[in-house]
Each structure stands twice: as C-alpha cells, then as structure tokens.
C-alpha cells in the first residue's frame with residue numbers, strides 16, 4: 651500500500667533525540683525557539699522559510715482564524731503561521747515520526763497552545779465538515795495518487811468561502827523525473843501531475859482559483875544560489891541544522907535531484923490560493 655511506503659520514506663527514527671542534540675550543537679539548547687531559529691531544520695519544501703512567508707503574505711490570515719496544515723511535516727510552516735498571524739493551526743501528517751517531532755518542536759517554541767498535530771491521512775481527515783477557515787499545504791500532493799480525494803477532503807473540512815493555500819511540485823514537459831527526490835526515492839510513491847490537471851482537479855472539487863503563480867524559475871535560481879554557496883564554503887561536515895537531521899545524509903542527493911528536475915523542465919512549482927464555494 652502506497653501510504654505505508656510514504657511513511658517509510660520519511661523514516662522511523664526518534665527525531666526528538668536527534669533534534670535535541672542538533673539544537674544543542676547549534677547553541678540553542680536553552681532558548682525558547684523561534685520559527686527563524688528552526689527554519690533550516692523544519693521547513694521541508696523548496697526555498698524553505700521564504701516560500702512560507704510569501705504564501706502567508708498572499709493569504710493574509712485574520713487573527714484567531716482556524717487553519718489546517720495538510721501534510722504538516724516537521725511543523726515549520728504551522729509554527730510560522732501561528733506566530734505571524736496569531737491563528738491556531740492543526741497540522742495533520744501521515745508520519746508518526748514527524749507528528750512526534752513537530753509536537754516536540756512546538757513545545758520547545760512555547761507554541762503548544764496555538765499549534766497541535768494529529769497523525770492522519772489527508773484522504774480521510776478526522777474532523778467534521780466545515781471545521782476550518784483556512785487550509786494550507788506545501789509539497790505534499792506529490793505523495794498522493796488520489797488528487798480528487800485529497801481536494802474533496804479539503805473542501806469538506808473548510809467553511810464556505812474558506813481559502814486553501816498551495817505550494818506544490820508539478821510535472822514538467824521535459825521528461826521523467828530523476829530519482830531519488832525529497833518526497834520519494836522511487837517513482838512508486840511519486841504522483842506529480844501537470845499544472846493543468848492540478849487546476850482541473852481543484853475546480854472539479856468546488857474551488858475557484860484566486861491566485862495561480864508558476865514559481866519554477868524562482869526555484870531554479872534559488873537552487874543555483876544554494877549550489878554556489880556550497881561550492882564556496884570550506885570543506886567539512888554539513889551545518890548542524892538542516893533537513894539531513896530528519897532525512898539522513900543522502901538528503902543532499904534528493905534535494906540536488908529536485909533542483910536538476912526543475913532546471914531541466916521535468917518538474918515545476920505552483921503557488922496557488924483557491925476559494926471554497
């Protein structure tokens with residue numbers, strides 16, 4: 651079953667211990683952590699915190715709003731939104747490892763009253779109809795084959811007029827993807843679709859598109875900058891904080907392949923906001 655394989659991809663380590671050690675090594679053992687402190691570790695998508703800030707600004711969430719973060723991962727985006735907009739965020743994620751790690755980091759950030767995480771599938775959200783004002787997802791739909799099911803569930807749990815912010819990888823026209831990628835080591839659990847298919851699936855689920863940006867070239871430039879900075883850095887071990895702490899030493903290869911897929915037009919990135927009918 652593909653969901654079990656997706657869970658395997660994101661790992662079964664005790665990330666609480668690993669994160670505590672990495673944060674201590676970064677000199678953050680006793681600090682009340684901010685989203686900026688944690689950004690290298692917990693923003694698991696292209697362009698990291700900058701992409702989250704940009705999408706948040708486009709959304710302009712009202713204080714007190716209830717937000718659901720679908721595929722919340724290590725929780726960086728949810729903690730940023732709660733801090734910046736004074737909203738409450740419920741993160742849901744398939745990976746128990748990531749849900750535990752996100753809960754730990756929320757405690758370390760003093761945000762446990764504003765953000766919380768449940769282990770669940772995006773295809774079967776454990777909440778009543780019309781529970782949330784805002785839905786949010788970044789770099790998750792590529793792991794989900796049933797796009798109609800995903801968008802149908804988001805539509806169900808949003809209130810009428812609620813907005814859904816999306817930042818996802820799409821299929822390009824340049825040929826098949828190089829693997830491993832950050833979301834999948836093989837094509838077996840990778841379900842990218844074209845931007846057109848993504849937009850049609852959203853509209854068929856009852857959403858009206860209010861923002862639709864192709865962010866691919868911005869992402870290509872960001873990967874090139876990253877590569878340049880790495881080449882200029884003195885040889886030595888990787889920085890103590892990074893996505894390799896959660897994903898392992900080969901994360902650099904995963905990330906490099908995403909950069910190459912974007913550059914070669916095999917993948918693209920869409921930033922969108924849609925509104926529930």
Ligand SMILES: C[S@@+](CC[C@H](N)C(=O)[O-])C[C@H]1O[C@@H](n2cnc3c(N)ncnc32)[C@H](O)[C@@H]1O
Nearest residue numbers: 693694695721722723743744745771772788793
């Ligand atoms: C690349 S990470 C992105 C995490 C987070 N959105 C971020 O941008 O920092 C993808 C996340 O999607 C989650 N995921 C994949 N398929 C899922 C599903 N069917 N239901 C819920 N979460 C899912 C994974 O467990 C993983 O945490």
